[in-house]
Amino acid sequence: MKKGVLLVNLGSPDSTETKDVRRYLKEFLTDPKVIDVWYVRNIILPLFILPSRPKKSAEAYRKIWWDEGSPLIVLTERLREKLQKKFDFPVEMAMRYGNPSIKSGLEKLKSQGCEDIFVIPLYPQYAMSTTETVIDKTNEVKDKYFTDLKLTYLPAFYNDPEYIKILAQSIKDHLPEEFDKVLFSYHGIPERHIYKTDKTNTCEIGKCCFKEDKPSHATCYRHQSYKVTELVRKELGLTNKQVFQSFQSRLGSDPWIQPYTDATLEGFPEKGVKKIAVVAPAFISDCLETLEELEMEGKEEFLEAGGEEFTYIPCLNDRDDLVEFLEHKVNDWMA
Template identity: 75%
Template sequence: MKKGVLLINLGSPDSTKTKDVRRYLREFLSDPKVIDVWFVRNIILNLFILPFRPKKSAKAYKKIWWEEGSPLIVLTERLQQKLQAKLDMPVAIGMRYGNPSIKEGLTELQQLGCESVFVIPLYPQYAMSTTETVVDKTLEIKEKFFKALKISFLPPFYNHPDYIQTLAQSIEKNLPESFDKLLFSYHGIPERHIYKTDRSNSCEIGKCCFKDENPSHATCYRHQCYKTTELVREALNLPSKKVMQSFQSRLGSDPWLKPYTDETLENFPKKGAKNIAVVAPAFVSDCLETLEELAMEGKEEFLKNGGESFTYIPCLNDSDEFVEILEKWCNEYQNNEETI
């Protein structure tokens, strides 16, 4: 049975033109796994978000756009090319939203003769709006167009020793010699998403994230974020007081996971943290949320409020170290046909 690999990332507009950004946002924000409240999705999206936000987002994308295209797409393509050079099975890419699509990625692998595909959602932590929607969409496309194709998924790797070691090494390599705080900024989600993905009905936000062997941990984004932070902190041998965690990119007025990154950055200097480093472990590829929201807007807000130095630590992107662990996991799949 010939096997292949499909790397799936979030996606990006085709260009920085407002019409392309609007098309991308419509697909992204119409996903019921992203905006899960019918009223918000169907009324506010069309009356308030899509008429105004695309123009603003287009300006933001222009600030970070590369000559080759969207940083997220370019970095995913580079990752695919490096991984392909190390494997003897085909590697394709697909985006959950935008182009190239998941269907295009599966079509490419099928045309190359693949009968089994190892799907790697490029999200370390599990969330309804990331891992879950990728799995659901991939299976939906399989049932509609590729019934005979066998699909396996890489599970969330937020606590996998390979990932923790690679992330810790990347941070250490970019960490300033002297800093007051290392901030782990994760993409935020509404609190209600935590309860919706809790199949054990045992989750209490803020009360059970650090309990051992809690069955809700398998699908709890908040727990998995804090676990990643703690494991990396231990790997770096940093004292707890030097490390903090926050959540960015909230949308709307409903409660999202706290503390919020923008408020945290604004308050750091007032609390004596004037030299900081920031990393975004919910992303493996740099994108709008890291390059513009954190490295530009976050830095500006921090310095404006009295901060002195701000170091943004890049995502793993197409680093050789990240390619190596993906190669290892893919070879395990090829040899055992089991995910790690």
């Protein structure tokens, strides 16, 4: 069976036009793995969110848009091109939302004779709204259009020693000589998502994240995020006081995992934290949530609150050591 690889990232609007952003947000926010409360998805979303949110989001996208297009799309394509050079079989890319779609990615691979495909969700940590929805959607497309394909998925790699070394080196490469704290800001999710993905019914948010060998850890986004922070902290030789972790991008009034990034940034200066470096380990590729929400808005919030120096550390994007890491994962799959 001829092999192929499919990289799958989050997605982006086709342009910064409001109509394109609205189309993208509709697909994204109507995913029951993202907004899992039916009345929010079917009533509040079409009546209150989609009529107004796309215009504001389009303005945000314009701030970070590159000449080549969406940063996330461009960076994922660069990563794909580098990984393709490592193999003599096809490597394609797809987005969970927007274009290029998962269907188009599988079509490209099938048209090149691929029957056995390694799908790589570009998310280090497992979550219902990231890894799980990519797997579900890809399986759905496969069952509907490509029943003869064989699919294998790369599992969450948050605690892979090689990945930890790469992330730590990336932070080290951009870390200023003087800093008070390194803030690890992860994308937030509702607390109920943690419980929904826990098939073991053993998770207790805030009580078991730091316990060893807890069966719920396999799908617990909160635990996996804190594990990344701790492993990278040790790899960099930082003290506990030099590191802090928070979660960004909450939506709605339901409880989301805490602490929140915006409140953390605003509260740092009064606690004497004036020089910070910020990294977003939930993302492989820089995107709206990192370039606009963190590097622009987060910096503004911190400086207005009395902060003095704000350093944003880029995502791994298309780093050569990340390419080598993915190459090793593909080789493991082939073996």
